[in-house]
Amino acid sequence: MPAGTGPLAGLRVVEIASLAPAPFGCMVLADLGADVLLVNRAGGAVGLSTPPGVLDRNRRTIALDLKTADGVEVLTRLVSSADVFVEGFRPGVTERMGIGPDVLLDVNPRLIYARMTGWGQDGPFAQRAGHDINYISIAGVLEQIGRPGSPPTPPLNLLADFGGGGLLMVMGVLAALFERSRSGRGQVIDAAMVDGASLLMSMMHGLRAQGLWQDERAVNIFDGSAAFYDCYECADGRFVSVGGVEPQFFAEMLSILGLVDEDLPFHLDPTGWPVLKARLASVFATKTRDEWAAIFAESDACVTPVLSPWEAHEHPANSARGSFVTVDGLAQPAPAPRFSRTPWAEPVPVDAGGRDIQATLQAWGFEAAEAAKLAESEVVS
Numbered sequence: 001m002p003a004g005t006g007p008l009a010g011l012r013v014v015e016i017a018s019l020a021p022a023p024f025g026c027m028v029l030a031d032l033g034a035d036v037l038l039v040n041r042a043g044g045a046v047g048l049s050t051p052p053g054v055l056d057r058n059r060r061t062i063a064l065d066l067k068t069a070d071g072v073e074v075l076t077r078l079v080s081s082a083d084v085f086v087e088g089f090r091p092g093v094t095e096r097m098g099i100g101p102d103v104l105l106d107v108n109p110r111l112i113y114a115r116m117t118g119w120g121q122d123g124p125f126a127q128r129a130g131h132d133i134n135y136i137s138i139a140g141v142l143e144q145i146g147r148p149g150s151p152p153t154p155p156l157n158l159l160a161d162f163g164g165g166g167l168l169m170v171m172g173v174l175a176a177l178f179e180r181s182r183s184g185r186g187q188v189i190d191a192a193m194v195d196g197a198s199l200l201m202s203m204m205h206g207l208r209a210q211g212l213w214q215d216e217r218a219v220n221i222f223d224g225s226a227a228f229y230d231c232y233e234c235a236d237g238r239f240v241s242v243g244g245v246e247p248q249f250f251a252e253m254l255s256i257l258g259l260v261d262e263d264l265p266f267h268l269d270p271t272g273w274p275v276l277k278a279r280l281a282s283v284f285a286t287k288t289r290d291e292w293a294a295i296f297a298e299s300d301a302c303v304t305p306v307l308s309p310w311e312a313h314e315h316p317a318n319s320a321r322g323s324f325v326t327v328d329g330l331a332q333p334a335p336a337p338r339f340s341r342t343p344w345a346e347p348v349p350v351d352a353g354g355r356d357i358q359a360t361l362q363a364w365g366f367e368a369a370e371a372a373k374l375a376e377s378e379v380v381s
Helices: 020-031 069-080 093-097 101-107 134-136 158-183 194-200 202-209 246-259 270-284 289-296 317-323 359-361 368-375
Strands: 012-016 037-039 059-062 083-089 110-115 188-193 229-233 240-245 302-305 324-327 330-333
Touching: 012 020, 012 069, 020 037, 020 083, 020 110, 020 158, 037 069, 059 069, 059 359, 069 101, 083 158, 093 101, 101 110, 110 158, 134 158, 158 188, 158 194, 188 194, 202 246, 229 270, 246 289, 289 302, 289 317, 359 368
Parallel strands: 012 037, 012 083, 037 059, 083 110, 110 188
Antiparallel strands: 229 240, 240 302, 324 330
């Protein structure tokens, strides 16, 4: 694993395997230099963890039988030298396993105990199942996304799982670490995806309070209704995105499209959007996506090609910045953000060089003989 690089070098994190949000947050911590030990549950049910690849990069792993006292003891020993512990179970599960906050903070009072859930640690939904689509629906996010006359459109599982979940958890961890640097004390973080998804809607609440956002879906500036903020189909069936909100950018687009002399509606007037959209659609349909991308490449018109995730790494802007890296033969997003003095290392696949239980346990404070014995036991696998 990369060592001694990145702004979080020296930070030690124990992560209990779970589904996407917590692993994504721990991937970010590991990308930035933290030593993250991923603990799988030996003999656990299929589907308890995220499929391998990308989200588990930059980790060492072990598997513990946490149904046994010996397995819990090993985990407790690991946590005793950790800075952060991350779990993504429903409320009360780790308490029943014997690794709840009271137990681990007693062992390590400086521990940051991060809990990643959908509904939070309390409230009437705390024990209910859910997924991204459910959290953003309750948060008032999903209702705003989609075309008129159609049901709301799920925006993949980006907003609750990753934006309002994993990244919110990382923010909480970093904030708690900063506070610990002054108090010397750890604490518990309740990172709920429904809270994070709600937080992402802050701007829209502000716009509505000013009369700049309407309750009806698909009539607002950023929801695909505005002619200057939408996607248009090209001659090859692919799309370009248009984001010319400011007058000068929209005017530059009209100039490049040859529409300056036409009597078109003012682009900020919603009553003219249908007419303006139809005219823009007719022009963009005359060339392919990549032809338009080349035409607008050097402009400030805010027109860009709509790329698939699998071709994004080939775009000149992404290529020049190194926004994607190849790990174990798979092109994937590079770590972010970037740092001037403490750059992150190139990511490596999980257990790069092979899983070495004995070496991992020794790196986390176990004596050589003890680590060797555990590596041969049924407790650690």
